[in-house]
Amino acid sequence: MRSSLQVASRRRRFWLPRIPIVGVLLVGIGGLVLAAVLTVLAIGLGSSRRNTFDLLSDKADLVVTAIEQQIRLHLEPARHQAEFIARMVAARELDIGNRAQVAETLYAAQAGSPEVSSLILLDTANQATLVARTGYVLVNDWSDDAAARERLEEASKTKQSFWGEVLWTRGLGAFINLRTPLWRDGVFVGGLGAVVQVGNLSRTLQTIPGEVIGRPFILRGRDEVLAHPNLAARRSITTDERQPLPLLAQVEDPVLAQIWDPKGVRLEPLRLGSTEGHQVEVDGRTYIFLTRELRGYGPTPWIIGTYFDQQDVDRELLRLLQASLAGAAVLLVALIAAIAFARMLGRPILALARSAEAVRSLDLASSPPLRRSVVRELDDAGRAFNQMLTGLRWFETYVPRRLVGQLIGRQTTAIASAERRVTVLFTDIRGFTTLSERLSAAEVAALLNEHFALIDDVVDAEEGIVDKYIGDSVMAFWGAPAIEPDHAARAIRAARAIAAAVASDNRRRVADGLPAIRVAVGLHTGPAVVGNVGPAGRVNYTIVGDTVNSATRILSEAKDVEDSADVVVLASSETIRAAGREARDCRSLGTRQLRGRMEAIELFRVA
Numbered sequence: 001m002r003s004s005l006q007v008a009s010r011r012r013r014f015w016l017p018r019i020p021i022v023g024v025l026l027v028g029i030g031g032l033v034l035a036a037v038l039t040v041l042a043i044g045l046g047s048s049r050r051n052t053f054d055l056l057s058d059k060a061d062l063v064v065t066a067i068e069q070q071i072r073l074h075l076e077p078a079r080h081q082a083e084f085i086a087r088m089v090a091a092r093e094l095d096i097g098n099r100a101q102v103a104e105t106l107y108a109a110q111a112g113s114p115e116v117s118s119l120i121l122l123d124t125a126n127q128a129t130l131v132a133r134t135g136y137v138l139v140n141d142w143s144d145d146a147a148a149r150e151r152l153e154e155a156s157k158t159k160q161s162f163w164g165e166v167l168w169t170r171g172l173g174a175f176i177n178l179r180t181p182l183w184r185d186g187v188f189v190g191g192l193g194a195v196v197q198v199g200n201l202s203r204t205l206q207t208i209p210g211e212v213i214g215r216p217f218i219l220r221g222r223d224e225v226l227a228h229p230n231l232a233a234r235r236s237i238t239t240d241e242r243q244p245l246p247l248l249a250q251v252e253d254p255v256l257a258q259i260w261d262p263k264g265v266r267l268e269p270l271r272l273g274s275t276e277g278h279q280v281e282v283d284g285r286t287y288i289f290l291t292r293e294l295r296g297y298g299p300t301p302w303i304i305g306t307y308f309d310q311q312d313v314d315r316e317l318l319r320l321l322q323a324s325l326a327g328a329a330v331l332l333v334a335l336i337a338a339i340a341f342a343r344m345l346g347r348p349i350l351a352l353a354r355s356a357e358a359v360r361s362l363d364l365a366s367s368p369p370l371r372r373s374v375v376r377e378l379d380d381a382g383r384a385f386n387q388m389l390t391g392l393r394w395f396e397t398y399v400p401r402r403l404v405g406q407l408i409g410r411q412t413t414a415i416a417s418a419e420r421r422v423t424v425l426f427t428d429i430r431g432f433t434t435l436s437e438r439l440s441a442a443e444v445a446a447l448l449n450e451h452f453a454l455i456d457d458v459v460d461a462e463e464g465i466v467d468k469y470i471g472d473s474v475m476a477f478w479g480a481p482a483i484e485p486d487h488a489a490r491a492i493r494a495a496r497a498i499a500a501a502v503a504s505d506n507r508r509r510v511a512d513g514l515p516a517i518r519v520a521v522g523l524h525t526g527p528a529v530v531g532n533v534g535p536a537g538r539v540n541y542t543i544v545g546d547t548v549n550s551a552t553r554i555l556s557e558a559k560d561v562e563d564s565a566d567v568v569v570l571a572s573s574e575t576i577r578a579a580g581r582e583a584r585d586c587r588s589l590g591t592r593q594l595r596g597r598m599e600a601i602e603l604f605r606v607a
Helices: 006-015 021-047 055-090 097-113 147-157 198-207 316-362 376-398 401-409 431-436 441-461 487-511 546-559 572-582
Strands: 119-122 127-132 135-141 167-169 175-185 187-197 215-218 224-227 277-284 283-293 300-308 418-432 465-470 473-478 516-531 541-544 567-570 587-592 603-605
Touching: 021 316, 055 175, 055 187, 055 198, 055 215, 055 277, 055 283, 055 300, 097 127, 097 135, 119 147, 127 175, 127 516, 147 175, 147 187, 175 198, 187 198, 198 215, 198 224, 418 431, 418 441, 418 487, 418 541, 418 546, 418 603, 431 441, 441 465, 441 473, 441 487, 465 541, 473 487, 487 516, 487 567, 516 546, 516 572, 541 546, 546 603, 567 572, 572 603
Parallel strands: 516 567
Antiparallel strands: 119 127, 119 187, 127 135, 167 175, 175 187, 215 224, 215 300, 277 283, 283 300, 418 473, 418 516, 465 473, 516 541, 567 603, 587 603
């Protein structure tokens, strides 16, 4: 029997006009916009010889780009040298335990990066090797240096070089520092620091090519001056590590000191990409500032730019304004009409694009059905999309979203089975048979659904894959299809989160007069065959092998633990070793002989 909605939809389809998109573009937008563009071009060509719009636009970008290029030419060699040394350490070409070799290598590296004042290498054996450009070499123990420990810990959390905050010392004044982590065979062994004095940046501004007009500067944030021509002859104005850089008012530049005057006016015609222009008035004269935000050289963004007297460009700006006003008047009429047609086309296209993006990420809840359109092609596309969306929602019910998302990222439909090192997690409700005997079928289903939702949320938070539900048990794994070096650590965190979530849920259940549930969790890490299993048309992406079997045996051991805890989590020694620091507080329960295994295995209590 047809629903009223289907009948209404058929009626709308009967009378709803559908216009070809080509006709809409030609009649609605093409003719009007073409007339507007031709008019504006005529005005622009007539005044092109009298204004310098090209100068104000291209020059604005050229000025700031030249400053940015000069900064990068000054600082990037330091990064290249540091990363070269890091590669030497990784390839075992440099033994960081050999202090003489380290000092010689660091001293040689400075030859290729003259902007670097000194290099320091800190290793995890509490040894520091510092080499200055003057030839000074210092090797000492840094175990009592809290700042060094903090910076080494920060470097251990990344695999890439990064610039730290601006610092200050009595010997060097203000300086920026590049920090490079040193890794060998996947183990963090130390960090390399490169020091570049801030005063060198001010001297660099004096070497910028002559086409850069005005007075260049570099700010850190909005209030601190990192480089300025007035600072080129000084090592540092400040003498306090709490304020390593001078403030705007301390560089003896009254114009720069007023850069953020709230009365300043933004010059919208000069805004090109990331370069912005604005003008301020100082002592009765108007100055134009060109600025751009530069990131990547420390936590606080830099602002690079220049300023010049507006009198030099007043005539050009006036001509540009006249041409802009004339063109705007003509464009206004065309735009009003064009917008109406553009909105008619844009709304369904935008809705389709947003829904398609949600479908791409399998976020089907954020993809409502598309509305009908008066444009024939868009209406057909919308109806086809809605039908596809209905099918995908059924598909989403039976297939793990995260697994599909990872498989989509492989950009291939051929998934060959392969051996992969993974971590498998099994959960089971202890005493479920006894518990279910006291509940109705609907209550058992509700209990399992709530419990499975809890487990699924925790596993998903650690980017694991829930493989299947087996009765009251859950099987999940990490390490496939995406390669996850920390799969064991993720599984340990998930197991602990399950313990916390079940305990919290039990408090709610007891408060509601419901029986608490007790859960056993088993974890094991090892090789397994991952890939498609099943006949054509009924394929299941899963993992098989002894690792899966061992995880179930460990689960059985967890179920047999005599303990009043809500959740008992046991993990094999393989998982504990693979998890590293994440499993440092786990307690050994000794070796156990698991059913079906020839060798005994050491088990650990995780929770």
